[in-house]
Amino acid sequence: MSDIAAPARRESGLGALVRQARYVISENPVTGFAFALFVLIVLAAVLGPELVPYDPLASATSEALQPPNAHHWFGTDQLGRDVFSRVIVATRLDFFIAVASVALVFLMGGLAGVAAGFFGGWTDRIVGRIADTIMAFPLFVLAMGIVAALGNTVQNIVLATAIVNFPLYARIARAEANVRREAGFVEAARLSGNSDWRILTFQILPNVFPILVVQMSLTMGYAILNAAGLSFIGLGVRPPTPEWGIMVAEGSAFMVSGEWWNATFPGAALMVAVFCFNLLGDGLRDMVDPRRRT
Amino acid sequence: MTIAPTLSVEGLSVEFRTRGGTVRALESVSFSVEKGETIALVGESGSGKSVTAYAVMGILDPAGRVSAGRAMFGGLDLLAAKPSQLADVRGREIAMIFQNPRTALNPIRPVGRQIADVLIRHGNVPRREAPAQAIEMLRAVGITDPTRRAKAYPFEMSGGMCQRVMIAIALAAKPSLLIADEPTTGLDVTTQAVIMDLVNDLAKELGMATIFITHDLALAGQRSSRIVVMHAGHVVENAPTQELFEHPLHPYTAELIAATPDSAASLDELASIPGSLPDLRRADLPPCRYSERCPRRIDACAQPLPRPAPGASHIVACWNPLTAKPLAMRTPTESAA
Amino acid sequence: MTMLLDVADVSKVFPVGGGPGTWARLKRRFAKGVQELPKVHAVDDVSFVIAKGETVGLVGESGCGKSTLVRALTRLIDVSDGTIRLGERELSRKAARVFARDPDRRRIQMVFQDAGESVNPRFTAFDAIADPLRRLRNMSGRELTARVEAVAAQCGLPLQLLTRFPHQLSGGQRARVGIARAIAVEPDLLVLDEPTAALDVSVQVVILKLLQRLKREFGMSYLFVSHDLSVVRLLCDRVLVMYLGKIVESGPAASVFEHPLHPYTQALVAAVPRIGEKGAERLRLSGEPMSPIDPDPSVCRFYSRCSRAADACKITMPALRRFGERAVACHFAEEFLPKP
Numbered sequence: 001m002s003d004i005a006a007p008a009r010r011e012s013g014l015g016a017l018v019r020q021a022r023y024v025i026s027e028n029p030v031t032g033f034a035f036a037l038f039v040l041i042v043l044a045a046v047l048g049p050e051l052v053p054y055d056p057l058a059s060a061t062s063e064a065l066q067p068p069n070a071h072h073w074f075g076t077d078q079l080g081r082d083v084f085s086r087v088i089v090a091t092r093l094d095f096f097i098a099v100a101s102v103a104l105v106f107l108m109g110g111l112a113g114v115a116a117g118f119f120g121g122w123t124d125r126i127v128g129r130i131a132d133t134i135m136a137f138p139l140f141v142l143a144m145g146i147v148a149a150l151g152n153t154v155q156n157i158v159l160a161t162a163i164v165n166f167p168l169y170a171r172i173a174r175a176e177a178n179v180r181r182e183a184g185f186v187e188a189a190r191l192s193g194n195s196d197w198r199i200l201t202f203q204i205l206p207n208v209f210p211i212l213v214v215q216m217s218l219t220m221g222y223a224i225l226n227a228a229g230l231s232f233i234g235l236g237v238r239p240p241t242p243e244w245g246i247m248v249a250e251g252s253a254f255m256v257s258g259e260w261w262n263a264t265f266p267g268a269a270l271m272v273a274v275f276c277f278n279l280l281g282d283g284l285r286d287m288v289d290p291r292r293r294t
Numbered sequence: 295m296t297i298a299p300t301l302s303v304e305g306l307s308v309e310f311r312t313r314g315g316t317v318r319a320l321e322s323v324s325f326s327v328e329k330g331e332t333i334a335l336v337g338e339s340g341s342g343k344s345v346t347a348y349a350v351m352g353i354l355d356p357a358g359r360v361s362a363g364r365a366m367f368g369g370l371d372l373l374a375a376k377p378s379q380l381a382d383v384r385g386r387e388i389a390m391i392f393q394n395p396r397t398a399l400n401p402i403r404p405v406g407r408q409i410a411d412v413l414i415r416h417g418n419v420p421r422r423e424a425p426a427q428a429i430e431m432l433r434a435v436g437i438t439d440p441t442r443r444a445k446a447y448p449f450e451m452s453g454g455m456c457q458r459v460m461i462a463i464a465l466a467a468k469p470s471l472l473i474a475d476e477p478t479t480g481l482d483v484t485t486q487a488v489i490m491d492l493v494n495d496l497a498k499e500l501g502m503a504t505i506f507i508t509h510d511l512a513l514a515g516q517r518s519s520r521i522v523v524m525h526a527g528h529v530v531e532n533a534p535t536q537e538l539f540e541h542p543l544h545p546y547t548a549e550l551i552a553a554t555p556d557s558a559a560s561l562d563e564l565a566s567i568p569g570s571l572p573d574l575r576r577a578d579l580p581p582c583r584y585s586e587r588c589p590r591r592i593d594a595c596a597q598p599l600p601r602p603a604p605g606a607s608h609i610v611a612c613w614n615p616l617t618a619k620p621l622a623m624r625t626p627t628e629s630a631a
Numbered sequence: 632m633t634m635l636l637d638v639a640d641v642s643k644v645f646p647v648g649g650g651p652g653t654w655a656r657l658k659r660r661f662a663k664g665v666q667e668l669p670k671v672h673a674v675d676d677v678s679f680v681i682a683k684g685e686t687v688g689l690v691g692e693s694g695c696g697k698s699t700l701v702r703a704l705t706r707l708i709d710v711s712d713g714t715i716r717l718g719e720r721e722l723s724r725k726a727a728r729v730f731a732r733d734p735d736r737r738r739i740q741m742v743f744q745d746a747g748e749s750v751n752p753r754f755t756a757f758d759a760i761a762d763p764l765r766r767l768r769n770m771s772g773r774e775l776t777a778r779v780e781a782v783a784a785q786c787g788l789p790l791q792l793l794t795r796f797p798h799q800l801s802g803g804q805r806a807r808v809g810i811a812r813a814i815a816v817e818p819d820l821l822v823l824d825e826p827t828a829a830l831d832v833s834v835q836v837v838i839l840k841l842l843q844r845l846k847r848e849f850g851m852s853y854l855f856v857s858h859d860l861s862v863v864r865l866l867c868d869r870v871l872v873m874y875l876g877k878i879v880e881s882g883p884a885a886s887v888f889e890h891p892l893h894p895y896t897q898a899l900v901a902a903v904p905r906i907g908e909k910g911a912e913r914l915r916l917s918g919e920p921m922s923p924i925d926p927d928p929s930v931c932r933f934y935s936r937c938s939r940a941a942d943a944c945k946i947t948m949p950a951l952r953r954f955g956e957r958a959v960a961c962h963f964a965e966e967f968l969p970k971p
Contacts, residue, residue, distance in 0.1 A: 184749030187707055188812070193736050193766030196728075206753045338831040339802075438919065453693070482692035483858060484916050487902035491915065509831065512861075512904040539907050553836045555861035556906050561843055564865065567833035 031283030037276040044088055045095040054082035056089040056242045065259050075261035077247075078254065079240075083261060086242040087269050093243050094224050094273065097154065101161035101223035102216045108162060109169025110205075110212055116170065117177030118200050127174070131167035139164045143226060147235045154237060157230060161223045172215060176208040217281035221274035228270055244270045298366075299326035300471050300503040301350070301388075306363035306373075308342075308349050308527075315575035319345050320527045321583075323363070324602075327471070332497060332504040334514035334535075336550075337524035340571050343507045346524075347473045349373070351390055352380045367471070386416035389464035393476040395456035399448040405459045406432070406444025409466050416467035431462040436492055454485040461493060468500055475507045490517050512556050515539060523547050526571055526583035528599075533608040543608065543615040545590050582611070590614045635852050636681040636704075636820055641713030641723075643674040643699050647924060671923050673699040675876035677713070678951075681820065686846065686853040688867035688884055690860060690899070694920065696876040697856050698824070704854070705741050705822055706730040717820070737767040740818040744825040746805035750797045756783075756808045757793040763816050778815065785848075786811040787841060803834035807841070814845060821846075822854045827862065839866060860903050864888050872896050875923055875932040882957035892959040892967045894937045931961075939963050 049056075054072075060080035068075045074083035116127035134142065146160040180186060181204075189199050228245025230236035232252075237243040239250070244266040251262025308320040320342045327333045335343040348354050350365045350372055365372040367388065370379065392398045400408055409431050410424035419427055425444070432440035435458040448456055457477060464472060474493065478486035494517060497504050508514050514521055514535075521538045523531040523546065531544040542548045551557055552565040569587020572579060580586060585595040594613040602609040646668045674696045681687050691697045702708045704715060706727050715723040720735055730736060740763070743749035750759045760779045764770045770778060780790055788807045797805055806826060813821055823842070827835040839862065846853055857863050863870055863884060870887050872880040872895065880893040891897045898916050918936040926932065931944040943962050951960045954968060961967075 184743050184745060185751040185754075187702075188741075188743060188749045189751075189762065190707055190731050191705060191736070191741055192763035192812070193731050194762070195731055198766075203751050207751070338833060483860070484692060484898055484902045488915055510904065511832070512906045515906055516904040550832065551906065553832045554906060555835075555839075555859070555865050556903075558865065561839060561865045564836050564839070566836040566840070 028283060028286070030279060031286070034276050034279030034283060037272070038280055041091060041095065041273055041276060044091040046092070048088040048091050052082075052085035052088050054085040056081060056086040057240055059240075065254070065262075067259070068261055074265040075259075077251065077262050081240075083247075083265055086247060087244070087266050090242040090244050090247065090266065091269070091273075093154070093237070093241065094227065094245075094270075097158055097161070097227050098220035098223045098273075098277075100158045101165070101226075102219050104158060104162035105165045105169050105219060106212060106216060109166045110173045110208065112166075113170035113173025113175075114177040114200060114204060114208055117174035118181050118204060119196075120178075120181075124174070127170055131170050134163065135167045140226070140229060143230065144233070144235055147230055152230070152235050152238065157227050157236065158223075160230075161219075161226050164226070165219055165222070168219075169212060169215065172212060173208050176211055177204050180204055180207055214281050214285045217277050217284055221277040224270060224273055244273075297329060299328045300331075300367070301505070302326040302364075302366040303346070303350065304364045304366070306346065306349060306365065307361045308345055308354065308358055309361050310355070310358045312357065312575070317574045318527060318579065319358070319574060320349070323524075323527070323529050325522045325529060325532055327503045327505055329470070329503055330498070330501050331520065332494065332506060332518045333520040333522060334506045334508060334518035335522050335524060336508060336511055336514045338509055338550075338571075340526065340574075341524040342527040343524050344475055345527075347390065347475055347505065347507055351384060351388065351473065352377075385412060385469075386467045387469050388471045388473065389467070389469040390473040390475065391457075391460050391464045391477050393479050395453065395460045396448055398460050399456060399463075401448055404445050404447055405451070408459070409444075409462050412463050412466040428462075428466075431466055432459070434496070435459070435462045435465075436488070437462075453481055454489065457481065457485075457489055458492070461489070461496070465496055465500065465502075469502060471503045471505070472497065473505045473507070476509070477506075478513070479508070479510075486513070511550055511554050523550070527574060528583055528611060529609075530584065530612070531608075531610045532602075533610075537608055541608075541616075543610040544584075544612050545588050545614075545616060546584050548616055582613070590616075633683045634680055635683045635685075635718065636854075637714075637716040638680070638704065639678050639714045639716070641674060641677045641700070641703060641715065642672070642711050643696075643703055643708070644670040644672050644711045647671050669925050672876050672926055673923065674703065674710075675926075677873075677876075677878055679871055679878065679881065681852050681854060683819075683852055684846075684850055685869065686855055686867045688863035688870035689854060689856045689873065690858060690863055690870060691873035692858060692899075694875065694923065695873040696923075697873050700873070701741070701822055701824055701854070701856055705739050706736075737763070737816040738819045739822065740813040740816065740820075741822040741824060742809050742813045742826045744828050746802075746809035747797055747829075749809055750805065750812075752797055755794050755796055756788070756800065756804075759797075759808055760793075760812045760815055763812060767816050782811045782815045783807075785845065786814075787837075802830050803838065806830060806834070806838050810838075810841065810845070814849065814851070817849060818851060820852045820854065822856070824856045825858065828857070828859070835862070842866070860888060860900065872899070875921065875926070877932055877960065878951060878958075879933065879960045880958065881951070886957065890967075890969050892954075892957060892964050893933075893961050894939050895933050897967075898936075898938075939966075 058081065063076050063080040064078055066072055066076045072082050072084065074087060077083055077086070112127045116124040143160040143164050146163060147156050150156045150159070186199055186203060189203050194203070224244070227236055227243065228248060231243060231245030232249040237246050239246060247266035248263045248270070251266065254262045303326065304324050306320055306323040307318070310317040310319055323342070323346055325333070335346060337343045345354070345358070349360055352372060354360070360373050363373060367383065370383065372380065372383070399405065406425060406428045409428035413419040413424045413427055414421055429440045429444050432444055437443050437455060437458055448459070451459070477493070478489050481489065493504065496502070506514065506518055518535060520532070520534050522529055523544065525546050531538065531542065531547045538547065539551065542551060546567070549565065549567040553567055555564060558564040567587070568589060572583055572586060580596060581598045582595050585591050588595070592614050597613070599611045600613065602611070647670060677700060689697050689700070699708070703710045706722060709727045710723050713723065714721055717735065717738060722735065725733060757779055760782060761775055764775055764778055779793070783790060783793060786807045788804065788811060792800060792804060800808065809826070826842070827838050830838060842853070843866065845851070855863060855867055867884040869882065870884045871878050872887070872893065874895050880887060880891065880896045887896065888900055891900050916936045921932055921935050929946060929948055931937070931949050934940050934944045937944065949960045949962050951958045952964060954964065
């Protein structure tokens, strides 16, 4: 082991994170691009509703089904609503669905998995059986079932997405906790007077979290697609709420008759968002790896 | 007429591109090993001993680059050879064994097959006869019940046994040069003794040259006839083993000997080496990389190091080497002076 | 000499066999009585004492049970049998699971082999050293900071390194963090599990001298576990040699290494490379080590590899017998005693 130490670095956690973020982005332009796109999406979600030219809910049947033009950049839908405004405003809802689903599944799956991996025994078996039961269903069918049974509100869509992703998070968290359970620093923590619960929360969880974060960015994309899928079969968000999925669903009926803009623009937005989240996941993985690579 | 050395490394310099700058990992490393000879490359971490071996074998990390030097092996410069030439030589003429046998062995292939693979590829053994010869190799490296063990997987074997398998794979094609990179670090000392005996015996039988890389000076002394001491990417001393221990000329060598627990009768006698390794990324590294921590530094040490006399048996890269006073007559404080 | 630690007849067995599946697990649980299960005897009937201020070395190769013994002593796992007495208190009675919150927890601490592994990669050096102080000494705020800095200084760790993470420290610096953490709560007994194994020789010297100095300053006792006999010889007053779960020899470190009595110790000492000794006669250990699973209680554990093995070794397990300050578990110990 060399006695050369790495060069000194100011160690505020946030400062270090930002610095590494900047390094990763500079090394990998694709991640930089994804990150910029992400910022754009967040801005659209936060500021969109204030800045759009038209009220997304205001219908004006006289202007229905206009192709994209100078007044309506994305055209209008069958009720005369401006598609562009609706797409931008929908960002907030879809983003919320993504973030809420991911937060929920992290709490449920992450904590259950970590407990299962760390304690083993019955905890492990119970969590394992729950995960197996969920995985026995085709995931989308399960989501459909949950939303159909509980009613199609945004909360239930979020819950369904979380439940459907539970096994994946539980499995990842469990594996990571299992590996670290016998780690030297866990034993050292016991010697230092930490009870099992403290070890789980303060020693294991902070090490498992970064690995889950990468998964979380991928799940965000999935959550939006899931909501879109549910909307397509009528189990999603209720009209007239603007949401990309339901816009695609309603607009698809008009594709055949040539009014392509109704479905295409929200579909493109969907695609861009999911693409961005996936790319971000790759970049996050580089960023979050505690071992610096040369 | 003298026979050319099996391997002759001349002026090898290696650099690594890293985020923090260019690391000049090796500079002008030269040494040679004769047929049938065992030499040891000794140094602490950061000395560049493993990098030297990896450069010669052509398996440097992609961030690394040979910036100068030759490695002459049977008329071929390994550092300039085409990948196809290297692939022929590696495994057949030059073999390497590593520190962690488990990572060097394929975990999903029975060990007998792994040896047979080498026999077929490099040993020109017909496919049908390879399994039987593989079993013989296992026997030769001291594995009991080789017929049964040939079907075993690496995870079913102990560390010592895996190390033997790795030796069998390395020696299957009867190479003329073996490079052993810390092959016994992490093994029990009794297992270490047996494994090193095995390597020495097989080397003698095959007339093989061996380069033994280790940080353990005592082990190097026991197993090799010549020791090359490295520090921060330089060769600082190169001498026959006995002479190195009795009359170390380079201050670093003397300090290294004085820091080995074995050499002291009590903890107080044990000396630590002053200073620390220089940062190899610096652009202003002095010609002698030990000079900044050397208690014997003189003005001349700012000059480029003296060229070794060709053909000299005891080479030292120092402007102010220790006088060749027998070790027994030196007091501990004098050794550090 | 006052006795600090008294280990008596400690054994640790692990049930084994069948594999990890549910069926095997059920078989293990419900097999006709737990007695029927095959067991690994990791530690078998081990007894020794450590006096106050003494440094005792524990040597043995992989599989000898020293890691298990150490974990039992430091109360990370429970013993299957035997007692561990620290001063007046019998520690083995309290389960390892709950020992973390025991007031005597701070009296035995451990320095781990690989300081990189034993410090949480998300903790700074400061956090690592502060953790036991927070949990065992209830310190906080300025008092805590002062104590952490004092301990770091004692261990030769520059203060500016306290804000660094383990991967930003060199091997020697990490070792110092591990030591600082262990001594911060002023333990009576410090167990060192190969603390210098991963370090360069030059760094090792510095750390060993540090350990020596700390011991004198704080009057701690050390249990120094190592496979490196040269280091044990320098640092330890007494040494215990373990093989396959049993102590086969013990005595003053210098005389055990100069004149080993047990055939295993002899092989061990002969295998250590010494500077300047080239053609040293080597006692090669041939044969396979015996299995630690359900070993025959009447056969000496070293029988399969012993150069001196005889029939007597198969019939009766040799007991640890005393010869002055030395103790050896071999029927033929008398043959190896130094001639008067």
